[in-house]
Amino acid sequence: MKLPGHLTVKDGHLYIGRHDCTVLAQEYGTPVYVTDEDRLRENFQRYDSALKKHYEDVQLLYAAKANGNLAVMKVFAELGAGADVFSSGELHLALLAGMEPEKLLFNGSSKTKEDLKLAVEKGVKVSLDSFDELRQLNKIAGDAGKIVEVSFRINPAIDVPTHPKIATGLATSKFGIPADQITDAYRAAMECENVVPVGMHCHIGSQILDVAPFAKAAEVMVKVAGDITALGVRLSFIDIGGGLGIPYRHETEVAPTPEEYADAVLPVFLQGIQKLGIKPQLWVEPGRNLVGDTTVLLTNVNSVKTAHKKFVNVDAGFNLLLRPAMYDSYHEIIVANKADKEAETDYTVTGPICETGDIIAADRKLPMIEDGDILAILDTGAYGYSMSSQYNCRPRCPEVMVAGDRSAVMRRAETVIDIVNTMKKLPWHEK
Numbered sequence: 001m002k003l004p005g006h007l008t009v010k011d012g013h014l015y016i017g018r019h020d021c022t023v024l025a026q027e028y029g030t031p032v033y034v035t036d037e038d039r040l041r042e043n044f045q046r047y048d049s050a051l052k053k054h055y056e057d058v059q060l061l062y063a064a065k066a067n068g069n070l071a072v073m074k075v076f077a078e079l080g081a082g083a084d085v086f087s088s089g090e091l092h093l094a095l096l097a098g099m100e101p102e103k104l105l106f107n108g109s110s111k112t113k114e115d116l117k118l119a120v121e122k123g124v125k126v127s128l129d130s131f132d133e134l135r136q137l138n139k140i141a142g143d144a145g146k147i148v149e150v151s152f153r154i155n156p157a158i159d160v161p162t163h164p165k166i167a168t169g170l171a172t173s174k175f176g177i178p179a180d181q182i183t184d185a186y187r188a189a190m191e192c193e194n195v196v197p198v199g200m201h202c203h204i205g206s207q208i209l210d211v212a213p214f215a216k217a218a219e220v221m222v223k224v225a226g227d228i229t230a231l232g233v234r235l236s237f238i239d240i241g242g243g244l245g246i247p248y249r250h251e252t253e254v255a256p257t258p259e260e261y262a263d264a265v266l267p268v269f270l271q272g273i274q275k276l277g278i279k280p281q282l283w284v285e286p287g288r289n290l291v292g293d294t295t296v297l298l299t300n301v302n303s304v305k306t307a308h309k310k311f312v313n314v315d316a317g318f319n320l321l322l323r324p325a326m327y328d329s330y331h332e333i334i335v336a337n338k339a340d341k342e343a344e345t346d347y348t349v350t351g352p353i354c355e356t357g358d359i360i361a362a363d364r365k366l367p368m369i370e371d372g373d374i375l376a377i378l379d380t381g382a383y384g385y386s387m388s389s390q391y392n393c394r395p396r397c398p399e400v401m402v403a404g405d406r407s408a409v410m411r412r413a414e415t416v417i418d419i420v421n422t423m424k425k426l427p428w429h430e431k
Contacts, residue, residue, distance in 0.1 A: 001332060002250040004293050006039040007378070014296075014336040014376050017402045021298055021336040024407065025374045028400050030300040031316035033385050035410070037403035039294040040075050047286055048079070050258035054266035055282055061105060063242050063287025064090040066382040071401050071410035072291065073097035084242070084285040088118050095122065105201065105239060105283070107153065109176075116140050125149045127201040127239070129176060134189055141194035151199030151239065152177055152185045156220040176202065179220065183227050190231065197233050199280075200225060203241030206288060211256045211264035214240070218265050222272025225280075235280040238273075240265065242285035246292040248330050248379055258289070288382035295381030297321055298336065301373040302352070310347045312369050317351020317358045319394050321380060322387045325357045333361050336374040341367035349375065353392055385411075390419055 003009075006017055014021045017036045024034055044060070051058040061082045064073065068090060073083070074097045082103025083094040094104055101123045106115065109129045116137050119126050121144070128134050128150050141148045155176030177185050189197040204217050218240055225235060244261050247253035256264075269282060299316035323329040333349060335341065343365040351358040360377065369375075388396050395414035400407055 001334070004039070006036045006042075006294070007296075009339040012338065012340045014334050014339040016296055018405050019402045019407055021296065021376050022374050024400065024402075025298045025300065025336070027407075028398055028409065029413070030298050030374065031314075031320055031397040032298050033295055033320075033380065033397065033399040034298060034407075035069075035072065035291075035295040035381060035399065035401050037071075037075060037401050040072065040291065041079065043290045043294065044076060044079050044081065047258040047284075047289065050262040051266065051282070051284060054262055055270060057279070058282045058284065059103060059237070061103065061239070061283055061285045062290060063285045064094060065386060066287030067291045067295075067384070068093055068386050069399055069410055070097055073099070076290070082283075084239075084287075085124075088115050091118060091122065091124060105151070105199075107201070107203075109153075113140065117144075120144050120146050120148055125151065125199065127151050127153045127199075128185070128189075129153050131185065131188060134185070134192065134195065138192040138195045147194055147196055149196050149198045149236075150189060151197065151201040151237070152182060152189070153201045153203070154179055154182050154221065154224060156202050156204060156217050179224055182224055183231060186228050186231055186233055190233065197228075199235060199237040199239060199283075200228065201239040201241070201283075203285065204243055206243050207245040208243045209245045209247075209253070209255050211261050214243070214261060215264045215268050217241070218268040219272070222269060222276070225272065225278070226276050229276055229278060235278060237281040237283050238269070239283035239285065240269070242287050242289070244286060244289045246288055246379060246382075248332070250332055250378075291381035293379050293381065295379075295384065297377040297380040297384060299375050299377065301369055301371050301375065303371050304347075304369055309363070310345065312347045312349045312366075312375070313352070314349060314360070314375055315352060316360070316377070316397070317353035317394075318355070318360075319351070319353055319391045320388045320397055321360065321377065321384055322389070323383055324360055325355075326387075331361065331380065332378040333364055333366065334376045334378065335367050335369060336376040338367045338373065343367055345369075352394070390414070393419060395419060 008015045061084045062076045064083045077098040085091045086108050104124045106119045107127045153176040247255045299314040303313045305311045318325040349361040398413040399411040401410045
């Protein structure tokens with residue numbers, strides 16, 4: 001199997017960075033997410049460099065929804081990133097990580113008034129998703145005696161080659177304002193006393209393995225930028241979103257590189273803004289591309305069962321990795337303690353959750369598996385822990401960071417007490 005550079009096989013064992021995955025499983029227990037900090041840095045710097053070769057005034061906004069661990073966000077903050085945040089919680093995390101408020105964009109199609117108040121209080125730009133939200137934010141900012149800088153999220157009506165549940169720029173999507181209504185939105189914002197439109201925003205989807213839709217989105221954005229600047233709006237940034245995918249099927253899938261993405265998108269962007277005579281900052285929101293391949297989920301084999309097929313029952317299910325159940329997504333699996341053994345038997349890997357759909361991988365050819373083996377589920381850094389739950393009253397597992405020859409817990413394992421502590425005894429149940 002083709003492996004990314006930070007994953008290697010030594011003496012029959014899978015290594016992440018300098019660390020033997022079987023040793024990490026013994027030290028921290030299973031299941032456990034393990035993230036390579038050096039890979040995080042490498043991914044960010046490659047993406048940033050690819051864009052800045054074309055245009056120096058670029059700001060990366062990490063898509064915090066992909067992986068909201070504070071340690072991960074601190075790494076990106078140190079490298080100069082801002083963040084695309086989708087909730088008050090993600091906004092607080094970004095600030096705690098040391099990201100500057102002016103490098104944050106509060107996105108979302110259904111923000112509460114409390115969300116908007118927080119953005120006003122912290123001096124964070126807001127990507128508006130409706131005329132209602134504009135009116136609400138203007139009032140909230142006025143009550144606080146502040147002026148808020150905003151963009152509108154534009155729906156570019158672009159079809160993209162990805163799973164329908166993560167295609168966000170379709171004409172039928174819940175996100176954004178249709179392009180044919182957008183000048184009315186900016187005109188309305190210019191009439192507000194406490195809101196100043198300074199940017200544009202779009203996002204077309206996630207796990208996209210073709211650069212053409214991104215170039216098309218950039219083309220739509222600069223075209224709309226012409227209409228907006230004609231109204232008198234002075235654009236300080238244009239945010240073209242994220243969505244560049246990664247190869248989950250390592251043998252057959254090919255994903256565009258950051259360089260290929262930049263080569264396709266930046267000439268369209270630059271030609272457009274040069275024609276308009278403007279020089280806005282370019283904002284880009286990578287998430288999965290920065291964190292996806294940095295992480296493995298290590299899980300212990302509880303038992304092996306032969307029924308109508310061979311089942312491998314492990315201690316991680318869709319409570320910890322929802323993507324296979326939700327999207328039919330594919331993750332490569334390596335038997336970490338037998339990483340050099342020939343794959344000769346078809347297995348279906350299942351979790352411990354009381355649902356028929358708790359299938360991590362169906363009909364995979366793997367080396368002979370026994371109870372006590374350690375499986376490494378690859379490419380789980382994006383939408384892994386961040387989409388996890390406590391279903392079946394199962395506490396969530398720890399997250400570990402490795403860097404060089406060091407390793408440490410970056411989020412401890414939950415306990416049943418953590419789950420119970422949020423519950424209250426009802427007064428009428430008192431005896």
